[in-house]
Amino acid sequence: METVHTYKREKPATKRLSRLRPIYKDRHLYLMLLPGLLFFVVFKYIPLYGIVIAFQDYDIFRGIRESEWVGWATFKEVFAYSDFWVILGNTLQISVYKILFGFPAPIVVALLLNELGNRYFKKYVQTILYLPHFISWVVISGIVLTIMSPTNGVLSILYEWFGMEPKNLLADPTAFRIILVASDIWKDLGWGTIIYLAALTQVDPSLYEAATVDGAGKWKQTWHITLPGIRNVIVLLLILRIGLLMNAGFEQILVMQNSAVLEVSEILDTFVFKFGLQQGNYSFATAVGLFNSAIALVLILGAQWISKKFGEEGLM
Amino acid sequence: MLASGDKPDIIQIGTDALEMKFTKSGLLLPLNASFDKTPNLQKFGADGIWDAMKHSDGNVYAIPIRGSAIDNIPIYRKDWLDKLGLKVPTTIDEYYAVADAFSNKDPDGNGKKDTYALSGWTANGGFDLSTSDQVFGAYGTLPNSWLLQDGKLVWGSIVPGALDALKFLNKMYKGKMIDPEFVTDNSARFKDKVLKGVIGAPVYRYFLMDSSNLNNYYEPLKQNNPNAEFVEGGILKGPGDSIGFRMLTRRGWLKTAVLNSSPHVDAALRVLDFLASDEGNKYMNYGEEGVDYKVEGDLLTKTITDDQMKQEGIGQLRLAFNALYDQTSPRYRELFDYAHKIGYKDPADGLVVENNTKQVELDQYTGQQYVKMIMSDGPIDNMFADYVKEWKKRGGDALTQAFNDAYQEKNKK
Numbered sequence: 156m157e158t159v160h161t162y163k164r165e166k167p168a169t170k171r172l173s174r175l176r177p178i179y180k181d182r183h184l185y186l187m188l189l190p191g192l193l194f195f196v197v198f199k200y201i202p203l204y205g206i207v208i209a210f211q212d213y214d215i216f217r218g219i220r221e222s223e224w225v226g227w228a229t230f231k232e233v234f235a236y237s238d239f240w241v242i243l244g245n246t247l248q249i250s251v252y253k254i255l256f257g258f259p260a261p262i263v264v265a266l267l268l269n270e271l272g273n274r275y276f277k278k279y280v281q282t283i284l285y286l287p288h289f290i291s292w293v294v295i296s297g298i299v300l301t302i303m304s305p306t307n308g309v310l311s312i313l314y315e316w317f318g319m320e321p322k323n324l325l326a327d328p329t330a331f332r333i334i335l336v337a338s339d340i341w342k343d344l345g346w347g348t349i350i351y352l353a354a355l356t357q358v359d360p361s362l363y364e365a366a367t368v369d370g371a372g373k374w375k376q377t378w379h380i381t382l383p384g385i386r387n388v389i390v391l392l393l394i395l396r397i398g399l400l401m402n403a404g405f406e407q408i409l410v411m412q413n414s415a416v417l418e419v420s421e422i423l424d425t426f427v428f429k430f431g432l433q434q435g436n437y438s439f440a441t442a443v444g445l446f447n448s449a450i451a452l453v454l455i456l457g458a459q460w461i462s463k464k465f466g467e468e469g470l471m
Numbered sequence: 472m473l474a475s476g477d478k479p480d481i482i483q484i485g486t487d488a489l490e491m492k493f494t495k496s497g498l499l500l501p502l503n504a505s506f507d508k509t510p511n512l513q514k515f516g517a518d519g520i521w522d523a524m525k526h527s528d529g530n531v532y533a534i535p536i537r538g539s540a541i542d543n544i545p546i547y548r549k550d551w552l553d554k555l556g557l558k559v560p561t562t563i564d565e566y567y568a569v570a571d572a573f574s575n576k577d578p579d580g581n582g583k584k585d586t587y588a589l590s591g592w593t594a595n596g597g598f599d600l601s602t603s604d605q606v607f608g609a610y611g612t613l614p615n616s617w618l619l620q621d622g623k624l625v626w627g628s629i630v631p632g633a634l635d636a637l638k639f640l641n642k643m644y645k646g647k648m649i650d651p652e653f654v655t656d657n658s659a660r661f662k663d664k665v666l667k668g669v670i671g672a673p674v675y676r677y678f679l680m681d682s683s684n685l686n687n688y689y690e691p692l693k694q695n696n697p698n699a700e701f702v703e704g705g706i707l708k709g710p711g712d713s714i715g716f717r718m719l720t721r722r723g724w725l726k727t728a729v730l731n732s733s734p735h736v737d738a739a740l741r742v743l744d745f746l747a748s749d750e751g752n753k754y755m756n757y758g759e760e761g762v763d764y765k766v767e768g769d770l771l772t773k774t775i776t777d778d779q780m781k782q783e784g785i786g787q788l789r790l791a792f793n794a795l796y797d798q799t800s801p802r803y804r805e806l807f808d809y810a811h812k813i814g815y816k817d818p819a820d821g822l823v824v825e826n827n828t829k830q831v832e833l834d835q836y837t838g839q840q841y842v843k844m845i846m847s848d849g850p851i852d853n854m855f856a857d858y859v860k861e862w863k864k865r866g867g868d869a870l871t872q873a874f875n876d877a878y879q880e881k882n883k884k
Contacts, residue, residue: 414598
C-alpha cells in the first residue's frame with residue numbers, strides 16, 4: 156500500500172523528467188538548431204514589427220514610434236490607384252503562366268536526363284542547363300534585346316530568310332509575355348532539375364527490374380514507377396511555388412519592360428518600386444507588400460489543404 | 472545610417488516629393504535665415520535658383536545641384552547631309568525630307584537599309600518623350616511639360632498641337648524613319664546607336680560635339696567613323712508658333728539640405744558656404760590645382776583619370792556640376808550658350824504641389840499612350856481623344872488646377 160502511495164506521489168516528477176529526457180539526450184542537435192532559430196527570430200520575426208508603417212504616414216527621421224497613425228488610409232490610396240486591378244491581374248496572369256509552363260519543365264528535363272545512359276554526357280548537359288541561373292537579369296535582358304533586335308538581332312536574320320518583315324517583338328504585348336515566360340524557364344530550368352534528379356535516385360531500382368520482367372515499356376515505367384516515386388517532392392515544391400505566386404519576377408520585368416508593353420507587364424512589385432520606393436512613400440510600399448503577403452498566405456494554406464485532401468503529406 | 476539613429480548633419484535628397492515630405496515634418500533647416508552668415512551660398516542661387524526653391528512659407532530649405540540647364544538639342548549628321556546634298560532643316564517639312572533621306576537613301580553607303588532619323592529610349596519602364604522634342608516643338612508644344620496660354624498653365628501633352636505632332640511621328644514611323652526599337656532600347660543602347668551611325672537626326676546631348684570630350688561622347692564617335700560629324704540644328708518652323716527644347720528644372724536632380732536636429736548647424740553651413748564659393752566649387756569638381764588638374768590660359772585640363780578622381784573622392788559632395796563648364800573648350804562654351812538660347816523654360820518650374828506622385832503616374836500613362844499612337848497602323852484621332860479624356864479623369868484636371876493655383880499664388884507676390 157505504502158509503496159503504491161510513494162509511487163503515486165513521485166509520478167508527476169518522473170513524467171516531467173521523462174519529457175525532458177529526450178531533449179537532454181539530443182542536446183547537441185538542439186544546440187545546432189539554435190543558430191537557425193535565432194536567424195529566423197532576428198531577421199524574420201522581429202522585423203515583422205515594421206508592418207505597422209503601412210498604417211502610418213511614415214517619416215524616416217521620426218521613425219516608427221513618432222510617425223503619425225493614419226489607419227487604413229494608405230490601403231485606400233493603393234486600391235484607388237487607377238490601374239491597380241490591371242496590375243494585380245498582370246501579376247497573377249504572368250505568375251500563373253510561369254507556373255503552368257515553368258513548373259513542369261524541370262520535371263520533364265529531369266526525367267529525360269535520368270534516362271541518359273552516358274554518365275559524362277548527362278553531367279555535361281546538366282552543367283550547361285544549370286549555368287544561366289548564375290547570370291543576372293540585367294545581363295539576360297541585354298542578351299534578349301540583342302537576339303530580338305529587329306535591326307541587328309539574330310531574329311532579324313531569321314525573318315529575312317523567310318522573307319518576312321522584321322518585327323520588334325519586345326514591343327508587342329502578346330509576344331512580350333511569351334518572352335517573359337520563356338526567358339524565365341530558360342534561366343531556372345537547370346536549377347530546378349537538381350532537386351528532381353536527387354529525388355529520382357531515391358526510387359527503388361528493383362521496381363524497374365520487376366516492371367521489365369512484367370513487360371512494361373519505358374513509358375509505363377515512367378508513368379507507374381518514376382512519377383509516383385517523386386510525387387511527394389513534386390507536391391511539396393508546387394506548394395512552395397504557389398506561395399510565391401505574387402512574385403511574378405520583379406528584376407526580370409523591371410529591366411525588360413517598356414512603354415509599349417507596360418499595360419501587360421506592370422506587376423505589383425514594379426509598381427511598388429516606382430510609386431513607393433522611388434518616391435519615398437515607404438508606407439505605400441509596405442501596404443502593398445502586406446497585401447501581397449496576405450494573399451500569399453491564403454494561397455499557400457489553400458494549396459496545403461488541397462494536397463492533404465489528396466492524401467499527400469504537404470508542408471505541415 | 473538612418474536606421475542606426477545616428478542622424479547626419481547634411482543630407483542629399485533626390486526628389487521633390489521627398490523634399491516636401493521632410494519640410495512638412497519640419498526636419499530641414501531654413502537656409503535663407505542665415506544667408507548673412509553664408510554670403511557665397513546666397514550668391515550661388517541669386518539668379519533665380521532661390522526663387523525656384525522657395526516654399527509657400529517663403530523659406531528655402533534645400534540647395535539644388537547647379538549645372539547645365541539643358542541637355543538636349545537637335546543634332547544632325549553633317550557628313551550625311553553633305554553627301555545627300557541637303558541642308559540643316561529649318562522647317563518641319565524640311566525635317567521630313569531630311570529624315571526620309573537619312574532613313575531610306577542609304578546615307579552611310581553600305582547598300583543596306585540600316586539607318587534611321589529618329590529614335591528614343593525607355594528608362595524604368597517609361598518612354599522618354601523628350602527624344603522627339605523637335606517635332607513637338609514645331610507644333611508649339613512639349614509633352615509632359617507645362618505651357619503658358621493666356622496666363623494659364625496648360626499641360627503640353629493634351630493640347631491639339633500634340634495630336635498633330637503625333638500624326639507626324641506616326642507618319643515617320645510608317646515611313647521607317649523611326650528606329651523600330653525606339654521604345655525597347657535603353658539610354659545606353661541609344662547612345663551606342665548615335666555614336667555608331669544608326670541614328671542621324673535625333674534630339675540628343677549637345678556635348679556630343681565638344682571635341683574636348685569632357686563627357687566622353689566625342690572620341691567614341693570618331694573611333695567608330697573618322698568622317699562622322701554632328702552639327703547642331705535650330706527650332707523647326709511649324710504651321711503655327713514653334714517653341715524650343717525642354718530645359719531641365721532649376722530645382723535640380725539632387726538637393727542638399729541641413730537637418731534641423733543637427734548639433735553642428737554652424738559647421739554644416741560653413742561647409743556648404745565653402746562648396747558654393749568658386750574656390751570650393753572647383754575644388755569639389757576637379758580637386759587640387761597642379762595635382763589633379765592644370766590651367767592653361769583660361770582652359771582647365773584634368774591630369775588624372777576618372778577612376779582616380781573617384782578614389783580621391785573628388786565630385787562626391789558637390790553643389791554644382793563640373794564647375795558650370797566654365798573652364799572647358801571654346802567650342803563647349805559656344806554649344807552651352809547656344810543650347811540655352813534655344814531652350815524652353817518651363818513656366819511652372821519651381822512650383823510644387825501636394826501629391827507629386829500623381830504626376831509620375833500620369834507621365835507614365837502618357838508615355839504608354841503616346842507610344843501606342845506613334846506605332847498605330849490606323850488613324851489616331853480617336854485614340855488621342857480617349858487619352859485626353861482618361862488623362863483628365865485620372866487626376867490630370869485636379870493637377871492642372873493645383874498647379875494653376877500655385878502659379879497664381881506665386882505671381883501675386
